[in-house]
Amino acid sequence: MRVGLLGGGFMGEAFLRGLLSAKVAAPSDIAVAEVSEARRTILSEYDVRLTSDLESACIGAELVLVALKPQDLDQITALRGHLADDAVLVSIAAGVPLQEIQRTSGHRAAVRVMPNLPAAVGEGAAAYLVAREVTEVQRARVREVLDAVATAAIEVEDDEAIDLATALHGSGPGYVYFIIEAMVDAGVRLGMKRPDATALVLATVAGAARYAIESGSHPAELRNAVTSPGGTTAAGLAELESSGVRAAFDDAIDAAFQRARELAGDVD
Secondary structure, rough: EEEEOOOOOOOHHHHHHHHHOOOOHHHHEEEEEEHHHHHHHHHHHOEEEOOHHHHHHHOOOOOOEEEOOOOOOOOOHHOOOOOOOOOOOEOOOOOOOOHHHHHHHOOOOOOEOOOHHHHHHHOOEEEEOOOOOOOOOHHHHHHHHOOOEEEEEEEEEEHHHHHHHHHHHHHHHHHHHHHHHHHHHHHOOOOOHHHHHHHHHHHHHHHHHHHHHHOOHHHHHHHHHHOOOOOOOHHHHHHHOOOOHHHHHHHHHHHHHHHHHHHOOOOO
């Protein structure tokens, strides 16, 4: 696949690494447009074509990935008339509706994607919204790119669903890191060395998630499986319930959803 990557920041590099690792594209098939000379120096290790010009990166591209910051998205007006008719434009700019991507770029075959931080290690999650002008061939290209960085990629029906996904999986790593931090701090407070507590908590979180994925069981069933009547887990869970942790998560995701809608201009 011939790919034009616009923006070589953290997420842009994450997608670049995923494309190459999954052999979706060879280095010679990828062009990256990045204005920062320092970032271009860092990206030179991937042996892709580097440029500071957006238009140049799109020449011959079958898929153009826009990894610019939302406030810089107006730069893609430079792409008007420069994208191949069969190219598909994929934007990962947070909070920018699909119609705005189409309007700014002048390209109708567009897809809006919300990835998340773990895409940097090929373990991300993504939600994506596909314009009706996107063909099945183009849709397959997009899916191939997403599968290179995400273990779960969910197609949604509208921008509001993207906003909800943003609150769930986009912000989700922040919630998980908050839990990790709290668990480690509790272990340290009770006498464990911080490196030991950190190692145990990280292995526990990663292992619990992997087991949930591979077992396919409902989270409540898994929770019950490790909760013996009158045992330590039951005591801990009872304290979490009495502290309103479940309701706090509900409120947190609702607040993130409302903020995502505000940023997207869906509500006042």
